[in-house]
Every structure is written in structure tokens, then in C-alpha cells.
Amino acid sequence: MQNKKKDWLRIFFESRLFSVLLVILLLLSMVKVVREAMVRYAINKEISTLENQLNDLESKSDKIGNMIAYLHTDQYIEKEARIKLNLVKPGEKQINFTSSTDGAELATMAKASPNYIKWFNYFFE
Secondary structure (H helix, E strand, O other): OHHHHHHHHHHHHHOHHHHHHHHHHHHHHHHHHHHHHHHHHHHHHHHHHHHHHHHHHHHHHHHHHHHHHHHOOHHHHHHHHHHHHOOOOOOOOOOOOOOOOOHHHHHHHHHHOOHHHHHHHHHHO
16 A cells, blocks of 8 residues: 555656646746735835935924024024114114115106006016
């Protein structure tokens, strides 16, 4: 009985059916490996894009933190007070420059000009 079993196994392993089964098994395993490689590539690509986004957000966060720190300094508060409230330090003199043509004068000049000049000024100035 042992010899029959060994003969049967030897015949099976040497048959074309066994070779075909091995080729099919090899092809299926190769397909699985290729799919896993593609999934791994996609995951690594997504990880790299997310890391880039994280770095961008961290740099923006640092910039915002620096801006907030600057907005709380006395230097910024003094600068804004000088600009918005026209404040000056003691002993300092403020000089304001005004243009020679006022906005009202420009409006009257624009109304007095002909229509074709207005169109020319609109497109080319």
C-alpha cells in the first residue's frame, strides 16, 4: 500500500496537471504582489502629500504666531496710534503733505471733458 501511494504521488507531481496548477498559483501570487505594490505606492504618495500639507500648515501657524506676537508689542501699538490717531511724541513735530489738486477739482475737470476723452482715459489711463 505504501508503494501504491508513493507511485501515485510521484505520478501526480510529474504530471502536466500539477505543472499547470503551479503556474496558476504563481500567476495568482504575482497578481496579488502587484496589487499590494500599487496600494503601497498610493499610500506612500498620499503620506507625502499629507506631510507637505502639514509642513505648510506648520509654517503658516508659525507666521501667524509671529504676527500675533508682533501685534502685542509696544512698537506696533505706537505705530498704529501714530497712523490712525495722528498722535506724536512730546517734542515731535508732525508735517502733513497735501496734494495741489483736490478731489473736488478733479471731479469738476472730469465732468467738463467731452465723452470721447472720458472713454479714452477710462481705457488707456
